[in-house]
Amino acid sequence: MTGMLPPLTPMTLLTSWVLDPLGASLAAALVGLYAMGLVRARRRGVPWPWPRSVAFLVMGVGSLILATCGGIAAYRSSLFWAGAVQATVLSAVTPVGLALGDPVSLAEKTWGDARVRQLRRALRGPVARVLMFPLVSSALAIGSLIVVFFTGYFVASTSSALVRAALEAQMLVTGSLFVLPLLGEDLLPAWCTPPVRAVIAFADGLLDALPGIFVMTASPVLARGAVGLTTRAWGPTPELDQKLGGGAMLLVAEVVGLPVLAAIIASWVRSDEAAAREVDAALDALAPESVEPERNRPWWETDPRFTDRHE
Secondary structure (H helix, E strand, O other): OOOOOOOOOHHHHHHOOOOOHHHHHHHHHHHHHHHHHHHHHHHOOOOOOHHHHHHHHHHHHHHHHHHHHOHHHHHOOOOHHHHHHHHHHHHHHHHHHHHHOOHHHHHHHHOOHHHHHHHHHHHOOHHHHHHHOHHHHHHHHHHHHHHHHHOOHHHHHOOOHHHHHHHHHHHHHHHHHHHHHHHOOOOOOOOOOHHHHHHHHHHHHHHOHHHHHHHHHOOOOOOOOOHHHHOOOOOOOHHHHHHHHHHHHHHHHHHOHHHHHHHHHHHHHHHHHHHHHHHHHHHHHHOOOOHHHHHHOOHHHHOHHHHHHHO
16 A cells, blocks of 8 residues: 555645544544533533534544544655654644543533543542653653654554554553643642643643654664655655654644643633632622721721811
8 A cells, every 4th residue: 555655745645545443433432422412511501612612623533533544644654754743643632632622521511420420430540640640641642752763663553554553542542641631620639720730731842842853863764674664766765754754743742732831821810710709709708798888988088097187
């Protein structure tokens, strides 16, 4: 199949599609479950923000389909940079889109009590808490990309459908372990307030640049041994192809950090507004009833500088 691919052009990139069993089945399952949650939310009168649905379906599921079945997937065994983009999209873009859709909160608001308890036990158990701890999950996501390209993992995935499916699943899982709790609710310790999450997201954005930099500056050809990547008669040389791949990884990883920071800052603003409303309500409840008439009196009748003169 790799040898039959024509030279890459914008048209072939748009029209070359493959059927990836894992990507197609996972996309169908995600769309079905999310749509079911939206229907149940509407029936129960539970409000759900439409931007979350758009982010889940377009950025999340859409990027999953493009990365596993689109032109990037078709050319990943012929061009190193296509494989690098696919891995980075599955590790960063798709998890961010799915997390912005907040499927965990949607499930908790629409499922039955028994299923909600099962979901909470699974997501808040000791193993999940360790894996989703920001330091651990960030190291897993970054380390996975480094392992993929600095071992024979990626080369093996160009000739084995089973290895390719394992690589895709690994990218999705490790990326989701970091992003899903960072953008979700009640999946991180209480001390991970919005300001702390913003700092974590900023630091992770800097660290996400490392895999792309390592790939771009690596002196040996990382795809050595992959026949389709090194023996094609068209396209960039293996050395240039690798540099393009590292640069693409760096670009995708840094660009996708912007919506993450924006979402966390928006959550920070909402949290501050909610806290301010709570404080105002508490102060209003503690205020004596006799204070209200005082507020309606003219200022000169309550200003000590003038009231003392009449005594």
